[in-house]
Amino acid sequence: MSAESAPALLSVRDLRTWFFTDQGVAKAVDGVSFDVRAGETLGIVGESGCGKTVTSLSVLGLLPQPPARVMEGSSVRLRGEELIGSGERRMRALRGNEISMIFQEPMSSLNPVYKIGGQIAESLRLHRGMDRKAARAEAVRLLAEVGLSEPERRVDEYPHQLSGGMRQRVMIAMALSCEPSLLIADEPTTALDVTVQAQILELLAELRGKFGMAVLLITHDLGVVAEVCDRVVVMYAGQIVETGTVYDIFGEPAHPYTRGLLDSLPSVEDPGKRLDSIPGTVPNPIDWPTGCRFRARCPLATEGCELPQDLVELGEEGRTARCWRAPSLVATGAAT
């Protein structure tokens, strides 16, 4: 893949999205930077509460403000155009058109009181200016495209008449209706059974090839990341802790957190082997620890970790880790 040389489609710099609540300020996303290049699949992976979903919603400006606020200095550029502060009208023109999104819960992401055809057509009429008839025909075509049988009939059905997998296909059809250049998929398969997950992942891969769009995949499932992503961003406590290609991350994890995650999974080779868990719990976003935020749970923590950590470049371009010991960890190839 020639991903490296292509200019960034989406460029996020120092994104900070904070929530101002009664209890205090939750710094859900606290200085996140990454690029999505045209045509690639970038995975953002992390546990719940790490800020991955807030990141994706911030890109589209979909967070309710207040309590959320995208802090000054944050920057989100689409093909060089700054989106933060570009105004609601401009964002509306982009949403569902240039950038579209699918969500975790296919059960609840479709409006239960409208027919699915109408819901797909809505985007087409808004962004493509199609009339009712043309939009409907296009909706039928899109439903066929995402592999729904009998699209002519399905188009007049309500969401509750479809299974979870079918609904996620409808969501995908809706997201693709205006042929976006970027698709943000927020845990698109988490709520689905494995066999259906396999179907959806296959469909996404197929459509991505066909439409040539970039995909920003947000998930907590390391297996899914390993299956479909080109590059990976690992998040922890509102920050990126590691970036790299999917092979780097899984083959040679540089950050102790990434390693811990991988070690928590039951081993395929030795199913009976005792799991290595990460002790403790994710800290509270209102009160992140100072210094390395993973320090309290890190088996390798020593003196020096109480200092704030920056992302450290590790060799190739785009390979970074937020750990001052990462270079030496990678160098020794210490995979515990």
Added chain:
Amino acid sequence: MRKVLILGVASLTAGCGGEGGQRTASNDPFCQAVLPAVEAFMAESRARNPTPDDPRYGGTLVIGSIGELADGMNAAISTDYSTTQHQQFVNLMTLIDYDPEGNARPYLAESWDVAPDGTEITFHLRRDVFWHDGEQTDAYDVAFTYETVTDPLTAYPNAAFWDNYVKGPNGVAVVDDFTVVIRLEPHAEFLDPFRSAAILPEHLLGDVPRDQLRVHPYGTQCPVGNGPFVFAEHRPQDRWLFEANPAFPDALGGRPFVDRYVYRIIPEQTTLLTELLTENIDVYISPGPDQAQTIIDNPNLELRSYPFRNYILVGWNSRRPQLADARVRRAITMGTNRAEIVEAILRGYGTVAHTGVPAFHFAHSPEALPRLRYDPERARALLDEAGWRDRDGDGVRESADGTRLSFSIKYNTGNQQRQDIAEIMQSQLAAIGVEAQPQVVEWATLLQQINTPELRDFDGVIIGWVAEFKVDDTDLFHSERIDQPYAWSGTQNPEIDRLLDAISITVDRSEATNLWLEYQRVLIEEQPYTYFYFPDRLDGVNRRVVDVVMDARGEWVNIKDWYLDPSSR
């Protein structure tokens, strides 16, 4: 969907009641048969008697009142005051009526003769009175009405009017089409029933079984009268609409001045007052004394006040040991400042009562009677004398055997003035060592408690009477009636019995006056009731209504002579 809903409502709104206009066709077969005849006769009469060219003719008069004309124009079943007024003066006619001094004068009956022995009255009817459907009003109608109201099957509530009359087939005889004879035992005020009971059309109601009269559509759906106003429409709980009767005899004044007369039912007094003030109604029947000032203050309105026929009293149950002694009852009366109460509660619109003989009555002469004026000192002395003293120092007197001079005063729910009286009495009687506890009871329950002879579950009760022109206390105080509903007080006084008997048969007024005075003296001594006051009747009237006469006879006495100031129409 939403559009349909709103349209549906709109059409409902527009649809109902849209019938408007003329006599509402009730779908009852009786009404279906009768109303076209009325329509035809009225059209014919209008053509025959065109409205005179006089600016006083025309316009719609609106009267507002809190109550429905209960039971409508069927004179044989109703007792309601406003209703009977409409029967007497609006839609129907009585044989005679009273002049302002209370003397009988001809109305439907042109003249009458009384047999020398006082056992027969012969009425000669007018020959120019027609029922509104064109039938002439004749002696058969009178006979029918008399038979109906005296028939027990009818259960006419005022059947007692006819106590001294002969009932059954011998009671009445039709001499010719316009002459009818009524037989009776000689007694005082024997003409009064013919003033109060309106004549009903025999040709329409003659076939109706008497016990079914109450549910007959005649009363509220299509009354056919012979009076100055023709029934046009009745919307229950909303309004009655009457129109001027073009066929009303010229000798009696001809057709009324107003074209239409609307009686509106508005149960809430504040609303009524607002409607009077905003000139949506012309007359507000009987506003409360507290509303009087507002009416006086409005230059367009006039407050009419005049002595009336009702009085308020506190009846004492002399069967109770605390109240058995007349001295105690007199003391209670003297311990109550009735003059102050009249001033305070009625704002001066009323007079203190000493007996139940009202101002319009020929025997009314309070100055000739001893009066129990407010005098707490004498009241205390009287109680002491009767053996009621405060023996334990709690402020309430006891008898020698320890009975406390404590009793309840009951009154019915929803009556502000009675509630006021009870509360003031409680406060004033406490000052003479008498404990009176106001107790409010729902109206029907209260009536049951006091009227049921076996029960008589009360000590004192505040109640009001509307007296007829013929005043008769027999039911209240005669010891023969002790087992009848109205013997509340349980009075058994041979002197009273004797006087009541004498009064009831004394026809001569000057002779009767003496008996009345004697009776009242005994009554004041006995004090079965503490008579409170005769409230004045109040009415709010818009000044655009001219020539209004209102007095003890009622509001509607000369409604046919009212006219609306032409400039206001």
Added chain:
Amino acid sequence: MIDRSLPPLLSVRGLEKHFPLGQGMLGRAVRHVKAVDGVDFAIWRGETLGLVGESGCGKSTTGRAVLRLLEPTAGEVHYDGMDVRALDRESLRAFRRRAQFVFQDPFGSLNPRLSVGAMLEEVLEVHGLGGANRRDRAVELLELVGLRPEHIDRYPHEFSGGQRQRLGVARALSVEPEFLVLDEPVSALDVSVQAQVVNLLEDLQAELGLTYLFIAHDLALVEHVSDRVAVMYLGRIVEIADAANLYREPRHPYTRALLSAVPRPDPVGREQRERIVLQGDVPSAVDPPMGCPFHPRCPHPAKDDVCGSVRPLLEGDPGGHLAACHYQPSGVETST
């Protein structure tokens, strides 16, 4: 260790649980959801039986029906020689001291109004356990599941998901049972926390000699914790075997598809990986297909009319690898 020569601790035969659906004219149910539709299995003392399947296959209902949290519609449940379905109120209470349940949802399974201490002490009080020092016993239980004594006065909402799941375990253990039904005990938890709880469960099993029925949809996890594994599909067990056998040589086409659909956290060679993607969705349990319930989606090349008409029995080697398929790969003897 596990001694299969003894009679099993729990044996289940022909278990059915049907839920009424809607109401007919006279208030009688016309149709039923056949959530569990004839399930047989046995668990021996000290072992862990894993029960896997996709959502709606009836695995949770099975777990509940076994402990009579739901009254079974039909079938037999024998626990240590007792007929569980015949227990009266008193003996049922006694049974519940021996067999306990751990729930999936760490948020819904704890009474939000009771503090941890109150919750545990109540159980002890009801069963007359812990003597005068119930609070001490409660503290002990907390320590047993890896929580600290000072947690005793806290309320459920003050705990993280993993901690709450520990509380659920502590509550189940408070009556000192010998058998636990674990219903998706870790599926709501993050990966790293999952590993903690799984380790705890394994430690407790070793320490207290517990027997587990482990219900989950995560195949890798089930492989990790189970001695034997049963796979359910549409209210029936389609395959049951030793964990190692089942994962190495799945015999039922559904098991095979399921295993191949699991994304693996290893990107190396992902393009070459062969994956069986099933078509369509799981049919409705109201009206399950005739014959083999899996036949409408079955990719087996030999699928034929028999599959659509004859219900295959659970059969296989006497050694314990049983599958309900007319076309099992190795020539196996038919066991009645």
Added chain:
Amino acid sequence: MTKYLARRLLGAIPLVIGIATIVFFAVNLAPGDPTLRFLAPGMNQEVIEQMRANFGLDQPMHIRYVKWLGAMLTGDFGYSFSHSRPVLAVLRDFVPNTLVLSAVALVVAFVLGVLLGTIQAVRQYSKVDSGLSVVLLFFYSMPSFWLALMLILTLSLFARNVWELPIWFPASGMVSTDYEFLSFGAQLRDRFMHLVLPTLSLALVLTAGIARYMRGSMLEVIRQDYIRTAHAKGLSERVVVFKHALRNALIPIITLVGLYIPVLFSGTVFIEYVFAWPGMGRTIYEAILTRDYPLVMAGSFFFAAMVVVANLIADVLYAIVDPRIRYE
């Protein structure tokens, strides 16, 4: 659907009979009877007995109950004592008036409530939100007769006599006395003017409740995933709120139709009384006071039946708004 509705109607019969039975015994066990209304001096016991017989009250209560129930089931509600007419005729006079009043009030209350509730939800915790809350609650907290009197004094009396405004509303009745002589347009206007104060008094009280539910419902809906989906499509706030959120938020509100009908009917007792509106609420109140048993019972029956019908309407609306619901 039809079958479902038929079943619901059948199921409602015991409910309606039950209510009428409770009322029957409450009314009949109470002291006093309808003849007491005819208090007149000298009215003796015989007249009262005859009157009772004329009313059909001379039989023991249980026999009257059985007779009444039997007659009612055949559609015969008997004669009203106080109106001296068949009860059905009385109902025919009053029921439409009450229905007009309550239907208009219901529509006004719902339109206002839904609108204001939506505004409050969309602007949660803003000044508009809390301001509307307090204002609506203010009306909600008023005894309705008091509100009615205040409206009469301000919008009728003071508006005409004191402030001399060009528009003031009549304080009572359904139409003016000269209604028959008005043109059709003027008649419509006249009816409208007479409707304003009564419906406002009835509706303002309900509006607060509806707005409150609507706010809650809307708040829940706008947190739903499909609202986020709608935003993600690039739809404007207005479209998202009024197309995607409103219809979903209305679903739970529909239940209120059924719940508010009894409340509304309770309100009509006061409102019809104050505004002299010839309707059922006032009639049944007066019937209770005069112990007009047949009318009280029939009125209760009517109220109960209307509630049943309203609930059925709510069910039908439910099915229309929410495609997930199919009655079988």
Added chain:
Amino acid sequence: MSSDVGSLVVEHHQGTSRGGRLLSAILPGLPQLLAGRWGVGSAALLTWVGLLWIVVARPSRVASALGGAWDEQLAVGTLVVGLSTAWLWSWRDVAAAHEVKRVGVSVWELAVRAFSKNRTAVAGLLVIVGLYVIALLTPLVAPYDPAFQGDLLRERYVSASAAHPLGTDQFARDVLSRLLYGARISLLIGFVAVSISVTIGTLLGAIAGFLGGIVDGVIMRFVDMVISFPRLVLLITIIALFEPSIFLITAVLGLTLWPGTARIVRGEVLSLREREFVQAATALGFSKTRIILRHLIPNALGPVIVAATLGIGNTIVLEAGLSFLGLGVQPPTPSWGTMVADGRNVLLNAWWLSTFPGLAIVFTVLSFNLVGDGLRDALDPRLRS
């Protein structure tokens, strides 16, 4: 978002010195006010100053009340308790300001915190508490005996003056005093009626919801019946036909209100029954009674409390409505409803008679509704943002 929020909330009080204690000893609440805690501060200060004023301004009344009727003694008791509570609370609050307690925070406490952020609701609560306190203190506070009639000829319908701050009525009685005594009746009726209905409704609703089946069917059909009938008509029917005593009115109001509560509780219980902690209780062998009383009802109580708060307001309004129809509390006992209803005929010339009790009703009911709304928001996490 945060899994551990509850335990992190820590009381941040301004640490105070000896000066604070001294201040608190003289004027409880002032130190808190100075620290910017206007709510608790003003409440304590108002209580202190207000109650002290009674003692200073009406020493003889207080003294005679000590040996007076039970309601007078209750008033003195309230006075003493109120004074000491305000003083002690402030003292301890100041003294304990620097201590930070760190124990579990229950869901109730969380709700209290959420509630206390809602200013209008807190204001409503203060009004209600104030009303109940005043109602208890009435014998000490009211300028006149509510039944005392002045000079009927000169002091009737007197508008506001120094002697009668809210004027007099048709018997020259003091409207303010009657308003104060009326508060007792109205608040009592509301409170007792709602207590009756909440108790019955909660129990029956919980039983119906948890047991289901025939029990549920019977209870809920009855509930349907009562709920689908206009309540007022039922009330009128019963009250009009029997004697309208306070007891009857309260009982009938209470006995017709419970079906709503029962329905709410049943709904809650039905959803709670599916919650796993209830299944866990079954799995642990708990008896049905225990599950209902200890696990279901406490969790279903949130909406019940809301309904009860709103119900008190409703009941007060309804009692006023009954008074309007002449079926409310009967004179001379003053209830607000009776006062409004009685005064309405003189609205045009003695507006104060009906207006002040009317406003009292509106503001009281408004307060109850604000509190109810606040509680709803505080107890229902779905409505929080």
